[in-house]
Amino acid sequence: MISAGDFRNGITIELEGNIYQIIEFQHVKPGKGAAFVRTKLKNIKSGGVVEKTFRPTEKCPQARIERKDYQYLYADGDLYYFMDVETYDQIALSKDDIGDALKFVKENEMVKLCITDNPGSLYFRGFSCAFFVYFCVFLRET
Numbered sequence: 001m002i003s004a005g006d007f008r009n010g011i012t013i014e015l016e017g018n019i020y021q022i023i024e025f026q027h028v029k030p031g032k033g034a035a036f037v038r039t040k041l042k043n044i045k046s047g048g049v050v051e052k053t054f055r056p057t058e059k060c061p062q063a064r065i066e067r068k069d070y071q072y073l074y075a076d077g078d079l080y081y082f083m084d085v086e087t088y089d090q091i092a093l094s095k096d097d098i099g100d101a102l103k104f105v106k107e108n109e110m111v112k113l114c115i116t117d118n119p120g121s122l123y124f125r126g127f128s129c130a131f132f133v134y135f136c137v138f139l140r141e142t
Contacts, residue, residue: 002062003056003059004039004059005027005056005057007039007054008025009024009025011062012062012064012065013061013063014062018044019043019044019063019065020050023041023042025037025038026039034055036056039051039052044114065114065115066114066115067114067115068112068113069112071110072107073108074107075102079093080093082111
């Protein structure tokens with residue numbers, strides 16, 4: 001748990017069943033009344049930005065996100081197979097989970113996956129960067 005008074009840019013928190021990254025925060029101490037923290041939060045799943053105000057003592061669970069390199073291996077029916085390039089572990093993900101994210105990815109290309117240990121369903125979001133295609137996949141680690 002992280003208190004709103006400890007917010008910093010780049011920290012990821014879990015709020016209302018979604019994972020948000022803090023892109024901007026401001027501690028406000030008005031002349032009258034209690035202090036508060038004004039934030040801009042980016043929803044990792046949808047990409048939308050929302051503004052939210054917190055009391056400095058409010059606490060939120062901090063989301064741990066790990067970004068790893070995976071290699072897209074192949075598709076077999078409705079399943080897509082990826083391999084962790086460090087451990088050679090393979091994972092299979094369904095077409096429903098991925099959606100159109102693999103539209104521009106060829107077999108054996110490298111992708112980045114974001115893995116979180118917070119409970120929730122799988123979610124992919126893909127966009128291309130210089131030499132990588134970047135995905136956000138939210139997996140529950142067991």
